[in-house]
Amino acid sequence: MSEPQGTAPHKSSDVSVWLERHGDYLFKYAVFRLRDKAAAEDAVQETFLAALKAYDKFEGRGSERTWLVGILKHKVTDHFRRMTRETPLEPTEGEGPEHAEFFTRTDGWDNHWNNEYAPIDWHATPAQLLERGDFWRVFSDCLSPLPQRTASAFTLREVDGLTSDEICKALGVTVNNLWVMLHRARLHLRNCIERNWFRKEPTKPQS
Amino acid sequence: MSWYDKTKHAVRFWLLRRLPACKQTVELISQSMERPLTLRERVLLKLHLWVCMWCQWYLEHLQLMRDALRVQKNENDEVEVSPTTRLSDEARARIRRSLTNNS
Numbered sequence: 001m002s003e004p005q006g007t008a009p010h011k012s013s014d015v016s017v018w019l020e021r022h023g024d025y026l027f028k029y030a031v032f033r034l035r036d037k038a039a040a041e042d043a044v045q046e047t048f049l050a051a052l053k054a055y056d057k058f059e060g061r062g063s064e065r066t067w068l069v070g071i072l073k074h075k076v077t078d079h080f081r082r083m084t085r086e087t088p089l090e091p092t093e094g095e096g097p098e099h100a101e102f103f104t105r106t107d108g109w110d111n112h113w114n115n116e117y118a119p120i121d122w123h124a125t126p127a128q129l130l131e132r133g134d135f136w137r138v139f140s141d142c143l144s145p146l147p148q149r150t151a152s153a154f155t156l157r158e159v160d161g162l163t164s165d166e167i168c169k170a171l172g173v174t175v176n177n178l179w180v181m182l183h184r185a186r187l188h189l190r191n192c193i194e195r196n197w198f199r200k201e202p203t204k205p206q207s
Numbered sequence: 208m209s210w211y212d213k214t215k216h217a218v219r220f221w222l223l224r225r226l227p228a229c230k231q232t233v234e235l236i237s238q239s240m241e242r243p244l245t246l247r248e249r250v251l252l253k254l255h256l257w258v259c260m261w262c263q264w265y266l267e268h269l270q271l272m273r274d275a276l277r278v279q280k281n282e283n284d285e286v287e288v289s290p291t292t293r294l295s296d297e298a299r300a301r302i303r304r305s306l307t308n309n310s
Contacts, residue, residue: 015306019299027294041298048302049309103230111228119264126274135275158276164241183237190268 011055019048022065026072032140033076033155035148039083043075050075073160077170080152084172095177096150096184102191117191122198132197142192146185153178154185219258226255229262236266240273 026047030040050071051058058067102117104110113119129135143151153171156162162170168178208216227235232255235248244252256263294302 016303019302019306023294023299023302024292027298028292031292041294041301044294044298045302045305048306052306052309103228108224111230112223113229113261118261119268121264122268122271124271126271126278129271129275130278139276158273161277179238179241182241183234186237186269186272187233189272190265193272194268 011052015048015052015055018051018064018068022068025065026068029069029072030076033152033160034079035144035151039079043072043079046075046078047072080170081172084170094147095181096146097188098184099187099191102187119190120194120198122194138193138196139189142189142196143185146188149173150181150185153181154189157182222254222258226258227251229255229259232256232259232262233265236262236269240269 023044026044027040030043031037034040034043047068051068054071058064099117102114104112104114132138143154146154149171153167153173156167156170157164164175164178167173168175171178173181226232232252235244235252238244239248239252256266
């Protein structure tokens with residue numbers, strides 16, 4: 001490398017310390033979005049390599065973790081782009097369950113909420129949702145039956161707040177595709193969270 | 208049921224039968240979180256919500272989920288997702304090797 005001798009070992013030992021301190025956190029962050037452990041490991045490795053290269057730009061300003069997460073976000077998007085190029089969305093993968101059973105199929109009273117699945121009053125504020133220690137776990141468990149791309153789209157939209165355009169570019173889907181994915185994800189998640197938290201009767205087997 | 212309640216009930220069902228059903232309405236609710244609705248869509252949605260408590264709650268829950276998920280997070284919050292998810296020793300060793308090779 002073109003770096004003067006002597007500074008490189010110090011950099012790489014610093015970055016090794018970061019690996020110890022933040023490796024698990026970055027890995028969880030990546031798994032949560034990519035929903036694939038091998039891909040998450042790659043993204044974390046690329047993040048640390050990029051951090052090593054850009055070490056001089058960091059210069060100890062701000063929090064290491066925030067800086068590393070910033071790099072990781074790009075690596076996650078890069079991964080989706082690559083995946084999209086290699087495996088375009090197959091019609092068979094689909095956008096997720098339609099949950100037709102949520103709605104009635106009675107003549108003259110078609111497509112209204114089925115009593116069993118109709119929303120109930122949660123009596124909750126966002127803060128109260130988050131205060132429940134298992135909020136993130138329930139959320140993550142409820143996401144897992146969805147197709148990987150749909151779950152990722154939902155996380156990028158609702159957790160990271162990316163715009164529709166940004167997600168379409170990253171995932172290589174049309175905006176109409178994305179809206180169907182988000183709608184199915186919301187329909188599924190809302191019901192799953194309600195079933196796990198707000199309904200008293202014994203839970204039904206997970207779809 | 209009082210006469211008033213009965214009438215209210217009848218009006219509600221009369222309207223619900225004529226408006227787009229709940230299945231289409233929840234799709235519209237989801238889209239309302241992605242794009243501005245057209246005037247026609249807004250009117251139909253308002254009317255439907257006016258007579259349908261279920262869809263009112265549906266909208267409220269989607270908003271609740273969004274607010275809870277987007278709330279300014281402490282960096283460590285998401286870690287709770289999977290306390291047992293850790294970078295494996297092999298992956299850690301591989302990353303350390305790649306760092307040494309590239310420095």
